[in-house]
Amino acid sequence: MDVLAAMGVFVKVVDLKSFSLAAAELGVSSSSVSKQISQLEQHVGARLLQRTTRRLFVTEVGEAYYEKCQNILAEVEEAESLVSQLQGEPRGILKITCNMTFGQMQLSKAIPEYMRLHPDVKVDVTLDDRAPDLIRDGFDMAIRIADPHLPDSSLVAREISKIPMYICATPQYLEEHGTPESPAALVDHNCLIFVHAANANQWSLFKAGEQSTVQVSGDMRANNSLVVRESALQHRGIANLADFVIERFATSGDLVRVFPSYQPERLSIFAVYPDRKYISPKVSSFISFFQQWLADHQLQNLWADG
Known part of the structure; x- marks a missing residue:
């Protein structure tokens, strides 16, 4: 058993409170998720989740283990980001969430230009006027207009335009x-x-x-x-x-x-992202690119200001 991978599955199940939703998110079968959770429970020697036909509960041990798994997975991600940063080239899947209309009319035009500059990056975009939970929902960053909504102190909001x-x-x-x-x-x-x-x-x-x-x-x-x-x-x-x-x-x-x-x-237009010691090249490069793109495409003299 790959313990690290099983930890990732366990965290996803707890976040989504569902085996089936976790399986869909991870692109595997529900039986595979169930098997990995069972193997993980055997590995640690404790029941982590209680399952009924209708609901899923995290045990007291499971809650403590969940927090540790989150920290471990974050450390692994930081380590991989550092390696990627040292390699210098943005790569991987960049998951972005953005306000609906701004995403349709502005962000949608910028993304193809960014991807031409960085062919090793794939972009996954979700448009929603409601601010999501970046960590829980697995987003690398958000583009938000005005109030950046930072209920989580582990997030950073950087103003990139007005x-x-x-x-x-x-x-x-x-x-x-x-x-x-x-x-x-x-x-x-x-x-x-x-x-x-x-x-x-x-x-x-x-x-x-x-x-x-x-x-x-x-x-x-x-x-x-x-x-x-x-x-x-x-x-x-x-x-x-x-x-x-x-x-x-x-x-x-x-x-x-x-x-x-x-x-x-x-x-204000904010780029919101997790406050990590090492920001991945895909995130830092997109923020720098989009800030310049907005400056280059800023509307001039729509109506002269009073």
């Missing part, structure tokens, strides 16, 4: 409902809200060094900014959207800036 957010609407909406003369006047308008944004219903603008923040509301809330954008394009209300989301419609004039004399709020 995104301006523009309060905008169609000319037809403003003609029918009037253009608000100040941010405070937004309370009298139908504001379309992207619920996963860090500034979901508190929109901020800046002028002469002063910040104006307004609590907004409206008849439509969505967990995807493209849905919000479409509702704005249908003259339903005022939206607060990232520059890359509205670029085409700002250029065509379908959307106009509501407060041209104010500077927009800028949200």
